[in-house]
Amino acid sequence: MIDRTRLAQLHAAEETTFRELHPRSAELAARAHGSLLAGVPMPWMTRWPGAFPVFVDHAEGARLVDVDGVSYVDLCLGDTGAMTGHALPQITEAITARAGRGVTTMLPGEDAVWVGEELARRFGLPAWQLAMSATDANRFVLRFARHLTGRPRVAVMDWCYHGTVDESLAVLDGDRVVPRPGALGPQVDVAVTTAVVPFNDLDALDRRLAQGDVACLLMEPALTNIGIVLPEEGYLAGVREITRRHGVLLINDETHTMCAGPGGATRAWDLEPDLIVVGKAIAGGIPAAAYGMTAEIAARLAGPMLGHEIDVAGVGGTLTGNPLATAAIRATLSSCLREEDFAGAVPLAERFTAGVAGVIEAAGLPWHVQRLGCRAEYWFCPPPRDGAAAASAVDEEIEAFFHLWALNRGVLLTPFHNMALFSPAHTEADVDRHTEVFAGAVEALTA
Missing domain, CATH: 3.40.640.10 (Type I PLP-dependent aspartate aminotransferase-like (Major domain))
Structure with a gap:
């Protein structure tokens, strides 16, 4: 249901926007290649969207700010390492x-x-x-x-x-x-x-x-x-x-x-x-x-x-x-990570799931969103029942586009698949911002 030519064109446009937004990160990335293998301290950091990784200045609560001064709603939270929120x-x-x-x-x-x-x-x-x-x-x-x-x-x-x-x-x-x-x-x-x-x-x-x-x-x-x-x-x-x-x-x-x-x-x-x-x-x-x-x-x-x-x-x-x-x-x-903390974070993941599901349904796409506690994730396929089905359903082109589209609009997803994690520091406005951005990506792809 996705026009791959249109997808490639949209992705190329997002790459141009990414470079324009991140000149300082581009400088640091070029410098890093002189001493760091692949230009990063850990190999999987090359998995982030964009031509180079965004370099971080600071993070607090549910926000991350890069060296170019761009602020993000952080739905990655250090791939669970900062599940409490940053800098408590x-x-x-x-x-x-x-x-x-x-x-x-x-x-x-x-x-x-x-x-x-x-x-x-x-x-x-x-x-x-x-x-x-x-x-x-x-x-x-x-x-x-x-x-x-x-x-x-x-x-x-x-x-x-x-x-x-x-x-x-x-x-x-x-x-x-x-x-x-x-x-x-x-x-x-x-x-x-x-x-x-x-x-x-x-x-x-x-x-x-x-x-x-x-x-x-x-x-x-x-x-x-x-x-x-x-x-x-x-x-x-x-x-x-x-x-x-x-x-x-x-x-x-x-x-x-x-x-x-x-x-x-x-x-x-x-x-x-x-x-x-x-x-x-x-x-x-x-x-x-x-x-x-x-x-x-x-x-x-x-x-x-x-x-x-x-x-x-x-x-x-x-x-x-x-x-x-x-x-x-x-x-x-x-x-942190107490009953009262999950009581705040889980409803945000529920709201995220409902928002994404609504966009998918309105677009008539055979996609799916899954939730586990305060974590949620969307699939560009029906829900798989085992790991092999999940692996075979990975669509790297679509995932890369959605990640970069979100990043360019101030929403940071985990670089591996399409995961969002919520902490008590997040707000309903953060969730709704992602839903808005996700809907924009779907509309651009399916128009």
Whole structure:
């Protein structure tokens, strides 16, 4: 239904506008290529729309301002890292005070105890450890699972994402497990380390786990990093029954699905995982993550944890659990990401969903908008039920156009697919501005 010639013409016009709006970013981008690989500090920063990345000056609340003085409604929020909103005073005060008293000591402090207690209260699992990132936390729990079960493989969902964990960068090609497209230099053949099953397919999960070689299933309760794919009715209960029957540990990665509520989808949907991983949002933007486990697993790990060689167990990191991180987590969880905060953010995501759905319906397009808690996302297709369907539905040309159109009109979406995340700092006017911009893009494409 989209005229691709018109789409290309509109995109070219938006690229011209982008360059006109961002001369200082263009200068910095050219300079960055002299010392930074691809001109950015992290490779995925090349995914932003436009001929070069926009360079940030400052961010506060739900607003971001670039070096050219352009202000944006920030619907990316650091891809969940700033889910609380930017530069919250209580978090700034906590980390400033901690920085003046030392930021890393390799010893625990009182904040760490508070953090463990609060995570246990929120997520319902009693024993916790900290990590620097959710990627690290996932690596650690996979090691624990293999150690506890004596089984060599881990299972993941097709087209999942769990950070840069090698075992998770795998997809299905027919019946074969192969590296996910884009994975650079896999250290081993992922077919050796990993079993892959489609999301929302209990029969496939049962068949694969019945082989008896899988230690754990690492999954998001809802897929988020290939776009939001929600679980079908009864699916997650079925996953729990199947994993228990086959002696497979169930790990919920709540790094993104924490948008479902203060205790993530685990608490919101009354799930019963053996382990949980959380990251990004819990420290208000300071690098930190955590993983929790049942009392049974904690008891089984107590012996190895006290071993003389635990420092070379493949679990750790000198800066992990540092006082700056624990102070930031305490300040964040004591004042943000609470029931009252989600009570403000979720209705904004509902309003966003309704606005986008209304535009799609009025235009008669076979598109869809999906919501998970305070996160929402639109698809340029009907809703997919698994990761492979989501991946095959990606339309890079249309996505690039919509992202650039929004950016040029002061709305910042997450660079990966079409996600919007809401915090208590956002307003209904912010939501309505996106709806207006989205409608303008649809009208330009379909006129």
